[in-house]
Amino acid sequence: MHLTNLSIATMVNGYGLIEKGAVLIEKGVIKSVGPDTPKGTTIDCGGRLLTPGLIDCHTHLVYGGNRAAEFEQRLNGATYADIATAGGGIMSTVRATRAASEAELLESALRRLESLLAEGVTTIEIKSGYGLDVETEVKMLKVARTLGTLRPVDVKTTFLGAHTFPHEFREDHEAYLKIVCDQALPRVAGEGLADAVDAFCEGIAFSVEETRTVFKAARAFNLPVKLHAEQLSNLGGAKMAARFKALSVDHIEYLDEEGVESISKSGTVAVLLPGAFYYLREKQAPPVAELRRHKVPVAIATDLNPGSSPVHSLLATMNMACVLFGLTPEEALLGVTANAARALGLKDRGTIAVGQKADLALWDVKRPGDLAYPLGFNPLAAVIRNGEIIKGTLP
Ligand code: DI6
Numbered sequence: 567m568h569l570t571n572l573s574i575a576t577m578v579n580g581y582g583l584i585e586k587g588a589v590l591i592e593k594g595v596i597k598s599v600g601p602d603t604p605k606g607t608t609i610d611c612g613g614r615l616l617t618p619g620l621i622d623c624h625t626h627l628v629y630g631g632n633r634a635a636e637f638e639q640r641l642n643g644a645t646y647a648d649i650a651t652a653g654g655g656i657m658s659t660v661r662a663t664r665a666a667s668e669a670e671l672l673e674s675a676l677r678r679l680e681s682l683l684a685e686g687v688t689t690i691e692i693k694s695g696y697g698l699d700v701e702t703e704v705k706m707l708k709v710a711r712t713l714g715t716l717r718p719v720d721v722k723t724t725f726l727g728a729h730t731f732p733h734e735f736r737e738d739h740e741a742y743l744k745i746v747c748d749q750a751l752p753r754v755a756g757e758g759l760a761d762a763v764d765a766f767c768e769g770i771a772f773s774v775e776e777t778r779t780v781f782k783a784a785r786a787f788n789l790p791v792k793l794h795a796e797q798l799s800n801l802g803g804a805k806m807a808a809r810f811k812a813l814s815v816d817h818i819e820y821l822d823e824e825g826v827e828s829i830s831k832s833g834t835v836a837v838l839l840p841g842a843f844y845y846l847r848e849k850q851a852p853p854v855a856e857l858r859r860h861k862v863p864v865a866i867a868t869d870l871n872p873g874s875s876p877v878h879s880l881l882a883t884m885n886m887a888c889v890l891f892g893l894t895p896e897e898a899l900l901g902v903t904a905n906a907a908r909a910l911g912l913k914d915r916g917t918i919a920v921g922q923k924a925d926l927a928l929w930d931v932k933r934p935g936d937l938a939y940p941l942g943f944n945p946l947a948a949v950i951r952n953g954e955i956i957k958g959t960l961p
């Protein structure tokens with residue numbers, strides 16, 4: 567397939583824009599990219615914008631139940647932490663997810679996945695963490711894997727058994743840590759159900775020490791780690807994660823400069839989640855200036871989850887990252903392409919370059935800056951995955 571008359575945002579060094587460019591795809595891989603050299607059969611794309619397929623590198627897409635009532639409670643004065651402490655929050659979704667069958671989880675997750683795919687997403691990360699017992703964690707990860715066989719999308723799974731302490735283990739953290747490290751992890755790793763391990767390091771969840779225990783166990787199975795860190799307070803989780811060469815630290819609104827320095831040294835990606843910031847009406851934005859100063863790669867993601875971020879749009883997330891955190895549209899697009907790939911440890915995607923997987927999105931816009939600009943408008947024209955058109959039509 568030889569596409570011509572494109573504006574190509576290669577995402578190599580920023581936009582890496584090639585005007586009037588062409589891309590040759592063979593066997594699912596990008597064979598050449600550069601200024602127009604039309605020979606042979608070509609497809610004229612009418613000057614449309616081509617970007618890498620979008621990557622949502624942090625979601626909790628698989629879950630049971632609904633938490634709209636908590637949205638109301640928060641707007642009536644309760645805080646996210648109040649609701650969690652009273653047994654709602656994550657635990658409310660845990661109860662619903664335990665009660666749901668695999669088929670039910672699959673059906674509701676498919677619906678959400680469709681929203682993301684409609685905007686050019688070709689790779690998505692999905693976490694467990696609403697089971698908090700071995701069987702339900704396994705059930706969630708299996709559903710996540712199945713999603714990737716039912717729709718044209720690559721699913722990367724993350725084991726988040728350390729999302730919070732389930733109520734039955736509220737007073738005995740050690741016992742739950744044993745279940746996570748000695749039962750769930752060996753099973754999940756043994757069945758190849760997880761590509762990474764995550765934890766929620768926060769006052770209302772796991773301490774830095776407890777998280778370290780989980781990370782040690784993950785590394786023993788050769789699984790890379792990532793962390794929900796410094797979302798509501800600065801506990802120093804990101805600094806500890808850097809010592810484990812974490813793929814990413816996510817949220818990080820309260821990360822201080824010392825923390826930024828340590829993730830800069832470890833090559834860890836900073837994943838910003840403006841949806842959660844927006845829904846929880848947080849005041850403290852992540853340290854964007856420090857991240858820039860220390861040249862930390864920044865990704866952004868929906869954090870799609872029923873509690874803090876019922877956001878089903880990566881384009882809207884790009885817009886929120888610009889408006890709420892002051893990212894430039896260029897940084898926002900890097901955040902859902904090149905840097906999102908990096909946050910998942912994927913080297914074969916996220917840019918348009920020779921040898922990269924041909925996962926591409928074609929947009930009815932002329933400039934890459936047009937993608938983060940509107941809210942609630944979807945200019946997607948077509949999606950190519952592994953070199954095949956899976957959505958829309960090429961002109
Ligand atoms: N931070 C989040 O954003 C999700 N998990 C986490 O640790 C949300 C969890 C939820 O409220 O269901």
Ligand code: FE
Pocket residue numbers: 624626794869871
């Ligand atoms: Fe999250």
